[in-house]
Amino acid sequence: xxxxxxxxxxxxxxxxxxxxxxxxxxxxxxxxxxxxxxxxxxxxxxxxxxxxxxxxxxxxxxxxxxxxxxxxxxxxxxxxxxxxxxxxxxxxxxxxxxxxxxxxxxxxxxxxxxxxxxxxxxxxxxxxxxxxxxxxxxxxxxxxxxxxxxxxxxxxxxxxxxxxxxxxxxxxxxxxxxxxxxxxxxxxxxxxxxxxxxxxxxxxxxxxxxxxxxxxxxxxxxxxxxxxxxxxxxxxxxxxxxxxxxxxxxxxxxxxxxxxxxxxxxxxxxxxxxxxxxxxxxxxxxxxxxxxxxxxxxxxxxxxxxxxxxxxxxxxxxxxxxxxxxxxxxxxxxxxxxxxxxxxxxxxxxxxxxxxxxxxxxxxxxxxxxxxxxxxxxxxxxxxxxxxxxxxxxxxxxxxxxxxxxxxxxx
Amino acid sequence: xxxxxxxxxxxxxxxxxxxxxxxxxxxxxxxxxxxxxxxxxxxxxxxxxxxxxxxxxxxxxxxxxxxxxxxxxxxxxxxxxxxxxxxxxxxxxxxxxxxxxxxxxxxxxxxxxxxxxxxxxxxxxxxxxxxxxxxxxxxxxxxxxxxxxxxxxxxxxxxxxxxxxxxxxxxxxxxxxxxxxxxxxxxxxxxxxxxxxxxxxxxxxxxxxxxxxxxxxxxxxxxxxxxxxxxxxxxxxxxxxxxxxxxxxxxxxxxxxxxxxxxxxxxxxxxxxxxxxxxxxxxxxxxxxxxxxxxxxxxxxxxxxxxxxxxxxxxxxxxxxxxxxxxxxxxxxxxxxxxxxxxxxxxxxxxxxxxxxxxxxxxxxxxxxxxxxxxxxxxxxxxxxxxxxxxxxxxxxxxxxxxxxxxxxxx
Numbered sequence: 001x002x003x004x005x006x007x008x009x010x011x012x013x014x015x016x017x018x019x020x021x022x023x024x025x026x027x028x029x030x031x032x033x034x035x036x037x038x039x040x041x042x043x044x045x046x047x048x049x050x051x052x053x054x055x056x057x058x059x060x061x062x063x064x065x066x067x068x069x070x071x072x073x074x075x076x077x078x079x080x081x082x083x084x085x086x087x088x089x090x091x092x093x094x095x096x097x098x099x100x101x102x103x104x105x106x107x108x109x110x111x112x113x114x115x116x117x118x119x120x121x122x123x124x125x126x127x128x129x130x131x132x133x134x135x136x137x138x139x140x141x142x143x144x145x146x147x148x149x150x151x152x153x154x155x156x157x158x159x160x161x162x163x164x165x166x167x168x169x170x171x172x173x174x175x176x177x178x179x180x181x182x183x184x185x186x187x188x189x190x191x192x193x194x195x196x197x198x199x200x201x202x203x204x205x206x207x208x209x210x211x212x213x214x215x216x217x218x219x220x221x222x223x224x225x226x227x228x229x230x231x232x233x234x235x236x237x238x239x240x241x242x243x244x245x246x247x248x249x250x251x252x253x254x255x256x257x258x259x260x261x262x263x264x265x266x267x268x269x270x271x272x273x274x275x276x277x278x279x280x281x282x283x284x285x286x287x288x289x290x291x292x293x294x295x296x297x298x299x300x301x302x303x304x305x306x307x308x309x310x311x312x313x314x315x316x317x318x319x320x321x322x323x324x325x326x327x328x329x330x331x332x333x334x335x336x337x338x339x340x341x342x343x344x345x346x347x348x349x350x351x352x353x354x355x356x357x358x359x360x361x362x363x364x365x366x367x368x369x370x371x372x373x374x375x376x377x378x379x380x381x382x383x384x385x386x387x388x389x390x391x392x393x394x395x396x397x398x399x400x401x402x403x404x405x406x407x408x409x410x411x
Numbered sequence: 412x413x414x415x416x417x418x419x420x421x422x423x424x425x426x427x428x429x430x431x432x433x434x435x436x437x438x439x440x441x442x443x444x445x446x447x448x449x450x451x452x453x454x455x456x457x458x459x460x461x462x463x464x465x466x467x468x469x470x471x472x473x474x475x476x477x478x479x480x481x482x483x484x485x486x487x488x489x490x491x492x493x494x495x496x497x498x499x500x501x502x503x504x505x506x507x508x509x510x511x512x513x514x515x516x517x518x519x520x521x522x523x524x525x526x527x528x529x530x531x532x533x534x535x536x537x538x539x540x541x542x543x544x545x546x547x548x549x550x551x552x553x554x555x556x557x558x559x560x561x562x563x564x565x566x567x568x569x570x571x572x573x574x575x576x577x578x579x580x581x582x583x584x585x586x587x588x589x590x591x592x593x594x595x596x597x598x599x600x601x602x603x604x605x606x607x608x609x610x611x612x613x614x615x616x617x618x619x620x621x622x623x624x625x626x627x628x629x630x631x632x633x634x635x636x637x638x639x640x641x642x643x644x645x646x647x648x649x650x651x652x653x654x655x656x657x658x659x660x661x662x663x664x665x666x667x668x669x670x671x672x673x674x675x676x677x678x679x680x681x682x683x684x685x686x687x688x689x690x691x692x693x694x695x696x697x698x699x700x701x702x703x704x705x706x707x708x709x710x711x712x713x714x715x716x717x718x719x720x721x722x723x724x725x726x727x728x729x730x731x732x733x734x735x736x737x738x739x740x741x742x743x744x745x746x747x748x749x750x751x752x753x754x755x756x757x758x759x760x761x762x763x764x765x766x767x768x769x770x771x772x773x774x775x776x777x778x779x780x781x782x783x784x785x786x787x788x789x790x791x792x793x794x795x796x797x798x799x800x801x802x803x804x805x806x807x808x809x810x811x812x813x814x815x816x817x818x819x820x821x822x
């Protein structure tokens with residue numbers, strides 16, 4: 001189904017992902033959509049594993065999102081089942097039945113209530129996901145789980161990603177070393193409908209669910225919620241964080257606190273790393289673009305301005321053309337509707353200030369900017385000149401590759 | 412500067428545009444950016460001509476926008492000067508000086524105060540517009556104005572449009588026949604930075620400025636404010652409507668009223684016609700797309716949903732690929748953030764309902780939809796199933812042509 005494509009030029013190698021105490025995982029071929037590759041992934045966790053989750057804000061989410069939102073209320077997880085190739089979105093009652101059957105089957109294998117099974121699906125929208133393909137493959141998959149299955153898992157959740165995405169960090173909690181591993185899949189669409197962002201993170205730390213949820217919710221803001229490929233919001237976006245407690249760190253209060261500072265730092269690094277890997281594998285991406293806005297009326301205002309720039313097709317095509325077209329950045333700032341005064345606006349690309357106080361900088365030399373635009377990493381800085389609000393977002397350029405990938409027929 | 416391009420496949424021929432009583436107009440070569448073509452347009456109007464205007468909501472507007480907003484307070488117009496090739500945006504004090512010098516020169520020729528001169532500029536952002544090129548060309552241009560210059564005017568304001576845009580209608584006010592002529596230029600970008608939507612309409616009707624402004628403001632909503640090419644908002648968008656009074660219709664109250672019903676109908680037709688011509692000449696457009704949303708919680712909600720669909724790169728690339736990819740429409744509805752229930756949603760393309768009640772229609776036959784998608788006009792209907800809110804917007808598809816046009820270097 002998916003066309004063969006070149007690996008993104010912005011690829012980063014998958015780091016070695018060692019075991020995370022308590023986590024056993026693996027992948028299998030369920031034959032849901034892809035032939036000759038693993039498309040089903042399972043993780044199991046020991047009793048007492050806590051869980052946190054953040055989901056798409058799309059108002060038309062898939063059935064697995066509904067399931068996870070409900071399961072999250074319990075705060076405990078024993079299994080995760082993820083399939084690639086079919087998103088189980090807009091599938092009506094059949095979608096709910098598939099979710100229930102999958103959770104029941106996984107729960108029986110893991111020896112837990114179905115409400116402690118978490119689910120995610122990614123792939124085509126509007127086609128029924130046959131539960132029996134998953135439930136038929138689960139027993140053998142469950143029997144073969146190991147603590148070394150991270151790379152297999154990272155590859156099994158790919159749809160049209162051009163490279164597997166993983167990240168690992170260590171931290172200490174109360175003097176005890178803990179590990180955090182994360183894998184993600186992103187929006188490398190080839191067969192249309194196949195994009196969604198999924199991210200699964202596990203740690204052997206012992207952390208109560210409320211503290212875990214607070215850290216994840218806070219960590220998502222400047223990472224996964226600060227990246228955009230094309231402004232479109234998947235119906236299935238999911239980030240789940242599991243904490244097995246196998247590391248045996250001293251108890252952490254439900255409210256978290258300073259004892260988690262190092263863990264929070266490591267978690268934020270994993271989230272940042274994986275979010276940028278998703279952008280690096282954005283459809284047709286040739287350049288990774290960082291947009292930093294300062295001097296806005298407030299932080300939310302800075303964020304809205306940064307996203308107006310990051311979403312602008314005119315800005316993104318200019319970057320693809322290696323054209324430091326700051327007039328389009330002015331346009332995007334004004335389009336955001338946020339407080340801005342063109343006569344205080346300043347714009348830099350690659351550290352060279354091109355425009356200040358509402359006009360081009362006297363003696364502006366385009367040469368260093370032209371050189372910067374030819375690289376794979378493009379930095380745009382905008383100072384609004386009104387206040388203290390700041391925000392940074394990341395995106396990629398808009399290229400012919402995006403049109404090729406998304407304008408082709410589904411079949 | 413601009414590359415030679417093919418005329419849009421969605422071109423409509425320029426209709427014959429006859430005289431409008433009281434209006435004299437023409438075009439000249441001012442050599443601002445383009446070689447060998449007219450790039451300066453002037454209209455003059457008799458004393459007592461009323462004027463209405465609607466401008467971009469971009470927070471970083473060009474100097475001519477500031478000028479027109481101030482001039483509009485007087486409600487009277489005697490001249491209009493428009494140049495193509497340089498937008499006079501983000502030009503600081505130099506931009507204000509150019510505007511003032513241009514208005515002074517035109518006022519001297521037209522025999523009126525500068526505040527009765529209206530100005531618009533379209534083209535590159537951030538380069539100083541040399542006033543002397545305009546003021547040097549104006550006297551000869553003014554001396555050669557005729558009542559038959561409409562086509563010349565429509566061509567002179569083009570930047571990278573691939574065809575000139577005009578529309579004409581007649582109406583009666585109190586039994587007296589009046590004429591409305593309009594010209595517009597749109598967003599056929601070839602040299603980047605060159606897009607903006609300008610529209611100038613003139614009528615020989617006698618209508619007080621407040622009634623004129625109310626009709627224009629209302630008429631813009633379902634026309635120019637219901638079209639999008641790429642979601643980006645120009646810093647220079649301008650619609651101006653001039654009423655000379657030469658037709659000698661009976662007096663119209665300042666509040667308008669039922670006596671203007673036929674005029675309003677004709678004005679709305681001109682606005683609708685010109686707005687759709689702008690979309691038909693959108694960058695890289697191969698298909699004109701109409702998106703009708705019904706059953707939303709409110710009319711503004713329907714409009715927000717329709718624009719979420721019209722702005723979605725995934726929807727627009729699918730249309731370019733002639734792929735009736737309704738899963739992306741579901742995504743865009745949910746992305747809008749407006750009230751929606753996926754289990755009540757229904758989606759039709761070309762009149763064929765594909766999805767209803769949150770899942771694909773039983774026995775759905777894709778054949779008529781595939782045939783419809785191959786045409787130049789694509790109709791998408793979405794029923795939200797919640798209320799009575801309805802809205803219709805128009806856009807075009809997102810093609811390789813868009814990337815070619817906007818990803819090329821400025822020079």
